[in-house]
Amino acid sequence: MQNLYDVVVVLEAEGRPIDRREYKLALRTVKLRQEDDEWGTSFTFIVNGVPIFAKGSNWIPADSFVTRTSDEHLKKLITDAAASHQNMLRVWGGGLYGEERFYELCDKYGVLVWQDFLFSCSIFPLDEPSFHENVRIEVEENMKRLRHRASLALWCGNNEMEWFWETRGWPSSTATPRTGPVRHRRTRRSATLTASAGAMPTSGTCGTAARPSVRTTKVLRGS
Numbered sequence: 001m002q003n004l005y006d007v008v009v010v011l012e013a014e015g016r017p018i019d020r021r022e023y024k025l026a027l028r029t030v031k032l033r034q035e036d037d038e039w040g041t042s043f044t045f046i047v048n049g050v051p052i053f054a055k056g057s058n059w060i061p062a063d064s065f066v067t068r069t070s071d072e073h074l075k076k077l078i079t080d081a082a083a084s085h086q087n088m089l090r091v092w093g094g095g096l097y098g099e100e101r102f103y104e105l106c107d108k109y110g111v112l113v114w115q116d117f118l119f120s121c122s123i124f125p126l127d128e129p130s131f132h133e134n135v136r137i138e139v140e141e142n143m144k145r146l147r148h149r150a151s152l153a154l155w156c157g158n159n160e161m162e163w164f165w166e167t168r169g170w171p172s173s174t175a176t177p178r179t180g181p182v183r184h185r186r187t188r189r190s191a192t193l194t195a196s197a198g199a200m201p202t203s204g205t206c207g208t209a210a211r212p213s214v215r216t217t218k219v220l221r222g223s
């Protein structure tokens with residue numbers, strides 16, 4: 001189990017407390033090491049300076065009716081993962097951002113979290129400024145909410161959208177401007193707001209071959 005420490009932050013104005021937050025924090029470092037090797041590019045998580053062999057599960061919502069998931073059931077799922085020697089859960093981009101209790105359990109039992117942004121297997125209206133603004137707010141609010149978590153190891157831009165780009169003929173679609181930039185904007189933002197966690201553009205990735213077209217890149221730069 002991970003050692004956790006209680007931290008209390010109090011905001012004062014003219015000597016009087018006006019806001020208060022309590023957190024449980026852990027002292028650790030984690031990064032994703034990707035370097036050229038004899039097979040292509042390595043993909044290794046380094047925790048407190050030690051390479052680990054990441055093994056775990058794909059986390060989808062624990063119940064189709066979200067409010068039906070009890071604290072006891074959620075705890076059993078996380079502790080079962082830890083007991084079976086899983087050290088990472090990947091929060092699937094087609095599901096939901098976890099509640100605080102999910103991350104609290106992962107913090108406590110030493111299970112790392114690969115966190116997808118919630119964009120998956122589809123084309124999104126990235127040529128609409130209002131949608132861009134909606135995405136920006138969603139991303140920033142969730143990164144600020146979760147960035148102190150000891151379990152948070154990686155932010156990932158989306159689920160399978162680059163793979164769909166390469167295999168489903170999206171570049172030839174009239175909707176081309178509506179997909180490519182998703183991964184680039186969010187992973188750049190994650191590097192700014194959450195220095196303690198790694199970032200990658202998409203899951204799964206096709207490497208440097210998969211890149212937005214010139215037309216799509218213009219949409220990205222104009223946002």
